[in-house]
Each structure stands twice: as C-alpha cells, then as structure tokens.
Amino acid sequence: MVFDYAPAPESRGIVDIKASYGLFVNGEFVDGHGTSFKTISPATEEVLAEVSEASAADVDAAVKAARRAYTRVWSRMPGSERAKYLYRIARIIQERSRELAVLESLDNGKPIKESRDVDIPVVAAHFFYYAGWADKLEHAGYGSDPRPLGVAAQVIPWNFPLLMLAWKIAPALAAGNTVVLKPAETTPLTALLFAEICQQADLPAGVVNIVTGAGTTGQALVEHADVDKVAFTGSTAVGRAIAKAVAGTDKKVTLELGGKAANIVFDDAPIDQAVEGIVTGIFFNQGHVCCAGSRLLVQENIADELLERLKRRMATLRVGDPLDKNTDVGAINSAAQLARIKELSDIGDAEGAERWSAPCDLPAKGFWFPPTVFTGVSQAHRIAREEIFGPVLSVLTFRTPHEAVEKANNTPYGLSAGVWTDKGSRILWMANQLRAGVVWANTFNKFDPTSPFGGYKESGSGREGGRHGLEGYLT
Amino acid sequence: MTQKTTQSRVDVRKTYKLYIGGAFPRSESGHSYEVNDAKGRFVANAALASRKDGRDAVVAARAAFKGWAGRTAYNRAQILYRVAEIMEDRRPQFVHAVRQSEGLTASRADKVVDAAVDRLVWYAGWADKITQVVGGANPVAGPFFNLSTPEPTGVVAVIAPQESSLLGLVSVIAPVVVTGNTVVVVSSYERPLPAVTFAEVLATSDVPGGVVNILTGDYTAPAPWLASHMDVNAIDLVGAAGDPDNAEAYEVAAADNLKRVRRAPAAEPDWTETPGLDAMTAFLETKTVWHPIGL
Numbered sequence: 001m002v003f004d005y006a007p008a009p010e011s012r013g014i015v016d017i018k019a020s021y022g023l024f025v026n027g028e029f030v031d032g033h034g035t036s037f038k039t040i041s042p043a044t045e046e047v048l049a050e051v052s053e054a055s056a057a058d059v060d061a062a063v064k065a066a067r068r069a070y071t072r073v074w075s076r077m078p079g080s081e082r083a084k085y086l087y088r089i090a091r092i093i094q095e096r097s098r099e100l101a102v103l104e105s106l107d108n109g110k111p112i113k114e115s116r117d118v119d120i121p122v123v124a125a126h127f128f129y130y131a132g133w134a135d136k137l138e139h140a141g142y143g144s145d146p147r148p149l150g151v152a153a154q155v156i157p158w159n160f161p162l163l164m165l166a167w168k169i170a171p172a173l174a175a176g177n178t179v180v181l182k183p184a185e186t187t188p189l190t191a192l193l194f195a196e197i198c199q200q201a202d203l204p205a206g207v208v209n210i211v212t213g214a215g216t217t218g219q220a221l222v223e224h225a226d227v228d229k230v231a232f233t234g235s236t237a238v239g240r241a242i243a244k245a246v247a248g249t250d251k252k253v254t255l256e257l258g259g260k261a262a263n264i265v266f267d268d269a270p271i272d273q274a275v276e277g278i279v280t281g282i283f284f285n286q287g288h289v290c291c292a293g294s295r296l297l298v299q300e301n302i303a304d305e306l307l308e309r310l311k312r313r314m315a316t317l318r319v320g321d322p323l324d325k326n327t328d329v330g331a332i333n334s335a336a337q338l339a340r341i342k343e344l345s346d347i348g349d350a351e352g353a354e355r356w357s358a359p360c361d362l363p364a365k366g367f368w369f370p371p372t373v374f375t376g377v378s379q380a381h382r383i384a385r386e387e388i389f390g391p392v393l394s395v396l397t398f399r400t401p402h403e404a405v406e407k408a409n410n411t412p413y414g415l416s417a418g419v420w421t422d423k424g425s426r427i428l429w430m431a432n433q434l435r436a437g438v439v440w441a442n443t444f445n446k447f448d449p450t451s452p453f454g455g456y457k458e459s460g461s462g463r464e465g466g467r468h469g470l471e472g473y474l475t
Numbered sequence: 476m477t478q479k480t481t482q483s484r485v486d487v488r489k490t491y492k493l494y495i496g497g498a499f500p501r502s503e504s505g506h507s508y509e510v511n512d513a514k515g516r517f518v519a520n521a522a523l524a525s526r527k528d529g530r531d532a533v534v535a536a537r538a539a540f541k542g543w544a545g546r547t548a549y550n551r552a553q554i555l556y557r558v559a560e561i562m563e564d565r566r567p568q569f570v571h572a573v574r575q576s577e578g579l580t581a582s583r584a585d586k587v588v589d590a591a592v593d594r595l596v597w598y599a600g601w602a603d604k605i606t607q608v609v610g611g612a613n614p615v616a617g618p619f620f621n622l623s624t625p626e627p628t629g630v631v632a633v634i635a636p637q638e639s640s641l642l643g644l645v646s647v648i649a650p651v652v653v654t655g656n657t658v659v660v661v662s663s664y665e666r667p668l669p670a671v672t673f674a675e676v677l678a679t680s681d682v683p684g685g686v687v688n689i690l691t692g693d694y695t696a697p698a699p700w701l702a703s704h705m706d707v708n709a710i711d712l713v714g715a716a717g718d719p720d721n722a723e724a725y726e727v728a729a730a731d732n733l734k735r736v737r738r739a740p741a742a743e744p745d746w747t748e749t750p751g752l753d754a755m756t757a758f759l760e761t762k763t764v765w766h767p768i769g770l
Binding site: 125141143236239240243244247248250255257412427431436437438439440441442443446448450451452453454456457458460461463466467468 | 719766
C-alpha cells in the first residue's frame with residue numbers, strides 16, 4: 001500500500017517582493033541605466049520582479065563608491081570593528097532566514113528543504129566564520145602584516161545565489177576589501193535582499209555594492225581598470241575569458257569553474273549508503289552543482305544490483321513545487337539551462353547510451369527535467385566529458401582501483417570526487433590518486449565555511465573557505 | 476672549463492647542450508648561438524632551444540611527474556640536499572662560470588655561489604615541512620574528519636631570470652620541484668652556461684631524469700608553446716621581467732587550459748633576499764578530504 005503526500009507548501013507570505021529593484025550603490029538603491037529585465041520563478045514562469053540592468057557607467061559609479069569606502073573607511077577600520085559588522089550580518093541572516101529561504105526557492109527553483117536547511121544556514125555560518133578572522137589576519141599564515149587588496153569585483157552564478165554571495169563577500173570584507181558584486185541575471189533577488197540586510201546592519205556606505213545585469217555588466221565589472229581583485233564562480237568558458245581579460249594587469253584572480261566529478265563505488269561499499277550518496281551527489285539542487293557527482297563509476301561486479309537499487313530510489317524522488325516541504329527535486333533554473341540539459345541528453349541517446357528517467361509527473365508550466373540516468377556510457381561520450389549541470393547521471397564501470405583512478409582523472413576538470421568503500425587504506429590511496437580539490441569519502445556534497453573548496457586543472461584556481469580562502473583577498 | 480695554457484697541449488672544450496629527460500641532447504633544430512662573457516669575448520656556442528625542444532621537455536617532465544610526486548617528502552629533501560652537496564663540491568667551476576657570465580669579481584661570485592648552495596639547502600628542508608605549514612585539519616560543523624593537504628600542481632614551465640644566471644636559476648627551480656612538481660626551465664639567454672653546468676650537477680645527484688629539464692636560448696622561441704601547451708599546468712614568467720608585451724601574451728595563452736600563472740615583475744627581483752613561501756605555494760593545489768565519523 002502506498003501513501004500519498006498531501007501538499008505541504010511553505011507560505012510565501014513571509015517575503016515581500018517589490019515590483020521593481022534598483023542597483024545597490026554607495027549604501028542606497030539607485031536606478032540603473034541599462035535595459036531593465038524581469039526575473040521569474042522557474043517553477044511557474046511567473047514574473048517576480050523587474051530588475052535594473054547596470055550600464056558601464058553604473059558599474060563605474062559602483063567601483064568608485066567601493067574605492068571611496070575602501071580608502072576612507074574600511075581599510076582604516078580596525079579588524080575588530082570590521083568583525084562586528086560581519087557578526088551583525090550573520091545574525092540578521094539567521095533572524096531573516098526563512099524569508100531568505102523562501103525568496104531563494106522562488107527565484108531559483110530549488111526545494112525549500114534545501115534553501116532552508118543548507119543554503120541559508122551555511123550563508124550565516126560563512127559570515128560568522130570570517131567575522132572572526134577580521135582581527136586575526138596576522139595569524140593566518142600570509143605574513144606578519146597582511147594587507148587587503150582594495151576593491152574586489154565579484155561575479156557569481158545562479159545555482160546557489162546567496163551562498164555564492166557569502167563565499168565571495170565574507171572573506172573579502174574580513175580581509176579589509178570592499179566589493180562590487182554582480183549576481184546572476186536569473187537569480188538577483190536574494191542579493192538585493194542582502195543589500196537591505198547591509199543597511200539594517202549599518203554597514204558603511206560603499207563597502208558592499210550590488211550591480212545587477214547579465215554578461216555585459218559582468219564584463220564591465222571584471223575589466224574595470226580600478227578593481228584590484230576578480231573573483232568568479234561559473235562556467236569554465238567564462239572563466240577562461242576572464243583569465244585572458246585580466247592578463248597583463250595586477251588584478252589578483254580566483255576562479256571556481258566547472259566540474260565532471262567521478263563518484264566511485266567499490267564492491268565492498270555499504271550499498272544503501274552509496275545509493276543515497278549517489279542521489280545526493282547528482283540530484284541535490286537539480287544537479288546544478290559544479291561539484292556534482294555526475295559520473296558514476298561503479299565496480300563491474302555490483303553494477304547491476306546497484307543500478308536496480310538506484311532506480312528504485314530515484315522513483316521515490318518527489319519532483320515539483322519548490323516551496324513544498326516534501327519536494328526533493330525542484331525546477332530547472334531557466335529555459336536556457338533546460339534546453340542545454342535536453343540537448344546533451346539527446347546527444348547521449350544519439351551516441352548510444354541508454355536513458356532511464358524516474359517516472360514522475362512534471363508540472364505543465366515552468367522548467368522541469370526528471371531525474372535521469374544513462375547507462376552504457378563510454379569515456380568518449382559527450383555526456384561523460386561535458387558538464388550537463390542538471391539532474392543527469394552518466395554511469396561507467398571499472399574492474400580495478402587503478403582503472404577507476406584512470407577513468408576518474410580522465411577529464412580536463414578536477415573539482416571534486418567521491419569514493420565509496422569500507423576499506424580505510426583504499427580510501428586514503430584513492431584520495432591520494434584523485435586529481436581533485438575536494439574528495440568526499442563515504443559522503444558527498446558536504447560544505448562548511450572552515451573547509452577549503454576549489455579545483456585542480458580547468459576547474460579553476462584558488463580556494464574558497466577556511467584559512468585558505470583569505471589568501472585570495474590579501475597581499 | 477677552458478684553461479689558458481702556454482703549453483702545446485690543446486685543451487678539450489665542453490659542448491654545452493640542453494638537458495631533457497636526464498639526457499644531454501643538442502637542439503633538435505640543429506641551431507646554436509654564440510655566448511660571450513661579460514666583456515664580450517666568445518666563450519662557447521650554446522644550444523638554441525626550439526619549440527620542439529620545449530615540447531620534448533614537456534613530455535619528459537610529464538613522464539617524470541607521477542614518480543617524483545610519489546616520492547616521500549623525506550626522499551625529495553635528501554635529493555635536493557644532495558644537489559647542494561655536489562654543487563659545493565664543484566664550487567670553483569660555478570664561481571668561474573658566474574664570473575664569466577655576470578662579470579663579477581671573484582669574491583662577489585663566491586658569495587653568489589654560496590647563496591645558491593645555501594638556497595638549495597633551505598628549500599631541501601621545506602620538502603617535509605610545507606604540508607604542515609599550509610595544510611591542516613578543518614573543524615567542520617558536523618561529524619566529519621576533514622583534512623586539507625597541499626599537492627604539486629604538475630608540470631611547471633619557468634622562464635628563468637635573465638640577469639642572475641645561477642642564484643636566480645636555483646631560486647626558481649628549487650621551489651617548484653621540492654614539492655613534487657616537475658619543471659621545464661628556459662635559462663637566461665645571454666648567460667646560459669651556469670645553467671648547463673647546473674644540469675650536469677642534477678644529472679649526478681639522484682634527481683630522476685625529467686624532473687628538471689633545462690633549455691638554453693631565447694625564451695621567445697619555446698615560451699609561447701609552453702604557455703599554450705595543454706599538458707603544462709603552470710607557468711612562472713619571472714624571467715620575462717621588463718618584457719610586459721610578451722608576458723601578457725603568455726598569460727593570455729596560458730588561459731587556454733587555465734594554467735596557474737606567476738606573473739612577471741616589472742624588474743628582476745633581488746635574489747639575495749630570503750624567499751617567502753609564495754614561490755612554492757604558487758604551484759601547489761589544496762586537496763580537502765572528508766570522511767564521516769561514526770560507530
């Protein structure tokens with residue numbers, strides 16, 4: 001007998017979305033001079049708000065405000081005072097956490113379960129963690145008198161809008177820099193609510209500036225002559241363009257880019273835990289995760305059993321309304337991303353892999369893709385090489401640990417990897433061999449403000465989080 | 476070493492060659508160039524490395540990477556220390572080479588060689604200490620073991636300093652290889668001979684072939700190919716100090732596979748200063764491993 005779930009929607013009444021939003025420059029909301037754009041809920045295609053686009057002149061004004069705040073206020077303020085502003089921000093985020101979670105789920109499409117229990121708590125933790133560094137920088141291992149860089153230009157993606165903001169702004173401010181941040185064009189709303197939080201915290205004007213817009217705005221920001229630091233999270237293609245754009249300048253750069261992580265399951269792994277880890281690895285946040293375990297490498301002798309259990313588990317995933325507290329998989333963030341996922345999945349079919357999707361009723365409106373697994377995938381298949389950035393898992397098999405390592409490392413990316421086995425020495429051997437910045441052993445997709453995150457090879461350079469995360473903001 | 480002699484015996488002069496994969500080949504291009512001493516007198520013909528030599532050196536460096544990175548830190552420390560020992564043993568030869576290249580007095584050249592040997596000893600000691608200094612346990616908010624450790628980034632291309640032919644050279648090679656990277660280095664153009672002699676020390680110091688590969692010649696020939704090479708992980712542009720146009724072009728090319736780039740300074744650094752950690756950390760990756768804690 002199967003029980004059905006009654007709808008359990010989180011109320012959206014807690015959040016008051018304005019009809020239109022300006023840019024946040026020098027502590028105030030101002031109109032942008034570009035063409036304003038609409039941000040929608042990807043689950044319903046409902047327009048949530050009209051958002052200003054920052055022109056090059058608006059970006060310039062924001063950089064000037066950040067420079068002024070840097071020279072006159074923030075770089076002169078004792079670290080112990082900067083710390084207290086960051087602690088204030090952390091506390092207000094905790095106080096307004098449900099509001100932020102609902103807004104994040106509305107604008108991004110991710111399940112409220114995740115925005116409420118992962119994104120927003122980790123955002124607050126990030127500010128709380130880096131607050132404590134602000135007056136201890138001389139102990140961070142970057143010299144006896146580390147100095148901030150100046151104005152940081154920060155461009156972030158749409159998959160974890162507020163969390164990526166926190167990863168960028170918290171260490172920058174703790175180190176004494178001021179920032180101009182551009183959120184993604186499909187998910188600007190929590191960044192703009194964060195601007196209000198800065199006002200509530202009485203953060204000095206110009207220390208944080210938020211400019212909204214798309215690629216052109218981001219380019220104007222990154223290429224602005226008066227920024228000292230560029231921090232970017234997003235695709236490897238854009239990261240490469242940024243690396244070229246800053247060549248020959250003194251701008252310090254950190255890049256968190258794409259990935260195609262191997263999640264490796266050995267035959268002695270606790271199989272139910274491994275199945276949960278595979279599901280978390282690829283279906284968390286609809287697979288819109290740069291470190292998603294998008295390539296499952298399973299030892300050949302348990303492949304059939306594991307896949308059967310995986311499919312059984314996938315069939316229980318609840319896909320639908322992001323604001324429903326029982327939802328496991330929400331909406332794809334945009335029509336463009338959905339098209340990309342469909343295109344690569346169709347290529348998977350065409351190249352001869354076998355597709356299986358979890359049976360689920362997808363809503364009629366909005367952007368949806370069912371949790372999907374491809375079997376019979378070879379290393380040459382595009383679905384084994386390219387980042388799909390969606391709920392699509394490619395399954396390959398291996399026989400020996402050496403073969404697993406060979407296949408796992410056979411990618412230009414190197415962001416993360418997973419290993420599932422009961423044998424301790426094998427975990428450590430695998431962890432040594434894998435060319436990836438984060439290795440999750442018998443777990444997956446865990447994040448913490450104290451734990452450095454970032455990639456090898458074409459997954460980027462520099463680390464965010466922990467003591468290591470300060471390095472990119474100090475000289 | 477050439478010796479002026481009044482006797483009838485004709486001295487046997489050394490052929491200065493490249494050092495690739497533990498062997499001493501001439502340039503595959505067949506090209507060489509005249510190297511003069513600081514006063515402009517002809518000393519020798521050095522091999523003029525081509526782009527193909529650069530690619531061959533990358534192949535050798537890649538082949539050596541896994542084994543070198545897999546050595547224990549203690550072993551790498553001993554090998555670097557051994558390089559210092561052999562260099563000290565051949566001190567007069569290096570003093571002569573530095574005087575000849577840089578036009579220094581005997582006592583200044585002495586000090587340069589002292590500093591180069593001491594720098595190797597300093598870096599040798601870092602092999603088994605850098606991990607604890609830049610890595611560590613992370614106190615995550617949950618029941619997890621969480622540890623960050625530095626790992627070598629892979630194959631590193633280095634444009635060596637143009638002025639400081641020995642101390643500068645040692646100061647850019649040692650920090651790269653001590654942590655487990657392998658290196659392809661292009662020597663000073665006008666002062667390449669100490670680099671070749673240094674290669675001869677490496678070849679007799681238990682440094683596995685391919686760990687250090689030394690090309691002599693004009694960096695503008697191999698450097699664009701090293702900068703754009705998809706199997707090179709990082710590039711140190713220090714030797715392009717004062718050559719911003721080329722340095723920028725190499726940084727642009729390096730973005731193709733997102734190499735780690737150590738930018739060229741405006742002017743060549745003072746190599747006598749005690750280095751910081753950044754010459755090592757620029758070519759290290761941080762790997763973080765998580766594991767649940769439970770019964």
